[in-house]
Amino acid sequence: MSSSALRIGFVGGGFITGFHIQSLVEVREVEVAGIASPSGGERCAELARRLGVGPTARPYADAEELAADPTVDAIWVCGRNDTRLATLEKIRAGNTRRARPLRGICLEKPLARTLGEALQVQALVDDIGVPTGYLEDMLFAPTLKRGKEVLWRRGAGLAGRPYLARAAEEHGGPHSKWFWQPEIAGGGVLLDMMCHSLEAARWLLTEPGRPRASLTPFKVRATTANLKWIQPEYAAQLRERFGADLDWAARPSEDFASATVHWRTEDGREVLTETTSSWCYVGAGLRHTFELLGPEYSLAIDMSRCGVEVFFSRRVSGEAGEDLVEKQNAEQGLMPISPNEPAHYGYAGENRHFARSFLAGSRPALTAADGVEVMRVLMAAYRSSEEGRAVDPADPALESFVPAACRAAAHS
Numbered sequence: 001m002s003s004s005a006l007r008i009g010f011v012g013g014g015f016i017t018g019f020h021i022q023s024l025v026e027v028r029e030v031e032v033a034g035i036a037s038p039s040g041g042e043r044c045a046e047l048a049r050r051l052g053v054g055p056t057a058r059p060y061a062d063a064e065e066l067a068a069d070p071t072v073d074a075i076w077v078c079g080r081n082d083t084r085l086a087t088l089e090k091i092r093a094g095n096t097r098r099a100r101p102l103r104g105i106c107l108e109k110p111l112a113r114t115l116g117e118a119l120q121v122q123a124l125v126d127d128i129g130v131p132t133g134y135l136e137d138m139l140f141a142p143t144l145k146r147g148k149e150v151l152w153r154r155g156a157g158l159a160g161r162p163y164l165a166r167a168a169e170e171h172g173g174p175h176s177k178w179f180w181q182p183e184i185a186g187g188g189v190l191l192d193m194m195c196h197s198l199e200a201a202r203w204l205l206t207e208p209g210r211p212r213a214s215l216t217p218f219k220v221r222a223t224t225a226n227l228k229w230i231q232p233e234y235a236a237q238l239r240e241r242f243g244a245d246l247d248w249a250a251r252p253s254e255d256f257a258s259a260t261v262h263w264r265t266e267d268g269r270e271v272l273t274e275t276t277s278s279w280c281y282v283g284a285g286l287r288h289t290f291e292l293l294g295p296e297y298s299l300a301i302d303m304s305r306c307g308v309e310v311f312f313s314r315r316v317s318g319e320a321g322e323d324l325v326e327k328q329n330a331e332q333g334l335m336p337i338s339p340n341e342p343a344h345y346g347y348a349g350e351n352r353h354f355a356r357s358f359l360a361g362s363r364p365a366l367t368a369a370d371g372v373e374v375m376r377v378l379m380a381a382y383r384s385s386e387e388g389r390a391v392d393p394a395d396p397a398l399e400s401f402v403p404a405a406c407r408a409a410a411h412s
C-alpha cells in the first residue's frame with residue numbers, strides 16, 4: 001500500500017467483498033476505507049484491518065455516507081443484484097455533498113437484472129459523471145491473459161484468427177438465499193454465471209488491442225432447464241437451508257443454461273462462442289473451463305486444476321466449508337486446491353487495473369457500457385430459450401424484456 005493509494009469503499013459486505021479484500025494484499029495502490037452494508041460490514045472491515053489492506057477500515061451507515069466521505073476516493077458496488085439502482089442513487093446523493101467528486105465507481109456483475117435496468121444504471125452513472133468500471137474478473141485471470149496473448153501472437157499471427165471460443169462454469173449452486181429468488185436475483189444461473197463465460201469467450205476471440213465493437217453478436221440460440229433443484233427432494237433441501245418461503249419448485253428460474261452466440265468480425269467473417277453454466281454440477285471443485293480454437297492451434301484452460309490436489313480418507317470428516325476451493329462439494333476424497341484463489345480468478349489483477357485507471361484518470365478496459373452489452377446478449381439468450389428461436393441481440397424489444405421466471409415470481 002503506498003501513501004498515494006486509492007481509498008475505496010465497498011457497498012455490500014458478503015462473499016464477493018471478502019474475495020476482493022483478500023485480493024488486495026497483492027495490490028499496492030489500494031486501501032480499504034470501509035464498507036456500507038446491512039450485514040457483514042464489520043466482518044469485512046475487520047478482515048481488511050487484519051490483512052493490513054485497510055488499517056482504518058470501518059462500517060458506514062449506508063452508500064450515501066460512504067460516497068460523501070471526502071477521504072473515500074472510489075466505490076466498488078458489490079451488493080445484491082436488485083440493489084444497483086438504489087445504491088447508485090445514494091452514491092449520487094453522497095457525491096454531490098463532496099468538494100471533489102469520486103474518482104471512480106466499479107460495478108459487480110451482472111450490471112443489473114434486465115437490459116432495461118442496465119440502461120438505467122448507465123444513465124445514472126452518466127449523470128453522476130465519474131469514471132466507471134465493470135467488474136469481470138475472468139478477463140484479468142493470469143491463465144486467460146497469458147493463454148490469449150500466446151495464442152494470438154504465435155497461432156493467429158501465422159495461421160489466421162481463432163473462430164471458436166468455449167467457456168463453461170458449473171458448480172453446485174450459490175451460497176445466499178437471494179440468488180434462488182428470481183425477483184431479487186433477476187434470473188438463475190444464466191444471469192448469474194453465463195455473464196462470466198460469455199464475456200471471457202468474447203474477449204478471447206477479440207484481437208488484442210481491438211475494441212469490443214470489432215465483434216458484433218448477431219444471433220443467439222440458448223437453452224435453459226431445471227435439472228436438479230426442482231426435484232422435490234432437492235427443493236426441500238433448499239427450503240431447509242434457506243427457509244420455508246423459498247419455494248423453488250413453485251417459483252424456479254433455471255439451474256442449467258447453454259448458449260451459442262454468432263459474432264461477425266470487422267471483415268465480415270463469422271465466429272462462435274459456446275457457453276455452458278450450471279448450478280447442478282457435482283464433482284471435485286468447480287467445472288470451470290475455457291477453449292479457444294483456430295485453424296492450426298488451440299488453447300485449453302481448466303481453471304479448477306492448478307496442479308495441487310489433496311486427499312482425505314473416510315476417517316477425516318470435517319465441517320462443510322469453502323476452505324479448500326470455492327464451491328467445494330465435499331470435505332473428503334480427492335479435491336483440487338488453488339494456491340491463491342483471489343489472484344487465480346483474476347480479482348487481484350482486476351482491482352489493480354481499476355485502481356490504476358482511476359488514479360491515472362485513464363479509461364478502464366471495461367466500463368458500465370460493457371456491462372450493458374453483456375446484458376444485451378444475456379437477455380437475447382433468455383428470450384431465445386423461451387421462444388425456441390434464434391434472437392438478434394440488437395432487437396430493441398429486448399430493452400423491455402423480462403425473463404419469464406422473473407415475471408412469474410413478481411406476480412406470485
Ligand SMILES: NC(=O)c1ccc[n+]([C@@H]2O[C@H](COP(=O)([O-])OP(=O)(O)OC[C@H]3O[C@@H](n4cnc5c(N)ncnc54)[C@H](O)[C@@H]3O)[C@@H](O)[C@H]2O)c1
Pocket residue numbers: 011012013014015016017036037038039040041078079080081083087108109110135136137176192
Ligand atoms: N465476480 C464474481 O465472480 C462474483 C462472485 C460472486 C458474486 N458476485 C456478484 O456480487 C454481488 C454480491 O454477491 P455476493 O456473493 O457477495 O452475495 P452475498 O449474499 O454473499 O452478499 C450480499 C451482500 O449485499 C448486502 N446487501 C443487501 N442489500 C443491500 C443494500 N440494499 N445495499 C447494500 N448492500 C446490500 C448484504 O447485506 C450482503 O452483505 C452480486 O451482484 C453477485 O452477482 C460476483
